[in-house]
Amino acid sequence: MAGSTPRQTEAEQAVSELYHACYRRLVTQLYAFTGDLTEAQDVVQEAFARALARPGGLRGVDNPEAWLRTVAVNVVRRRWRRRRLLDVIMLRERPVQRFSQPGPEPDRTDLAGALDAIPRSYREAIILHYYADMSVEEIADTLGVAAGTVKSRLSRGRAALAELLDGYRPEVTRA
Numbered sequence: 001m002a003g004s005t006p007r008q009t010e011a012e013q014a015v016s017e018l019y020h021a022c023y024r025r026l027v028t029q030l031y032a033f034t035g036d037l038t039e040a041q042d043v044v045q046e047a048f049a050r051a052l053a054r055p056g057g058l059r060g061v062d063n064p065e066a067w068l069r070t071v072a073v074n075v076v077r078r079r080w081r082r083r084r085l086l087d088v089i090m091l092r093e094r095p096v097q098r099f100s101q102p103g104p105e106p107d108r109t110d111l112a113g114a115l116d117a118i119p120r121s122y123r124e125a126i127i128l129h130y131y132a133d134m135s136v137e138e139i140a141d142t143l144g145v146a147a148g149t150v151k152s153r154l155s156r157g158r159a160a161l162a163e164l165l166d167g168y169r170p171e172v173t174r175a
Helices: 006-034 037-053 064-093 111-117 120-131 136-143 147-164
Strands: none
Touching: 006 037, 006 064, 006 120, 037 064, 064 120, 064 136, 111 120, 111 147, 120 136, 120 147, 136 147
């Protein structure tokens, strides 16, 4: 690149290699998280853009994929907060009739629909644990909550999914 330093080129090369190695996996995880493929792709792209904007790229980051996932999850959460605020403002300014779509039929319920129907905090923990294969401690670090909170959200999330998914029975493990 004309005008770029070797350090910038190395950082860009490292991010490019990381992009090819984990982009699809991150989009899959964020798609399960958001339920919207376009939004998942967008937030993963934003995470990579932020990595490129950092001085030195992701040099010094122990687990670059985890860093990218955390950034993407935080972008989604920020967007959700903004949407909620906008909804409050819009409903306050003028009466808006709320349109709700019925949930999936019991015989047509699938995992994506069930995940979308449970509280966001449970969905976050379940997706990061099962889709991203993260440990309780890693999820706690990513979400900024205690490990016990993650364990509780996983347990409650599994119970909520069990109710929504006809015929599913959670495995009982004994210590």
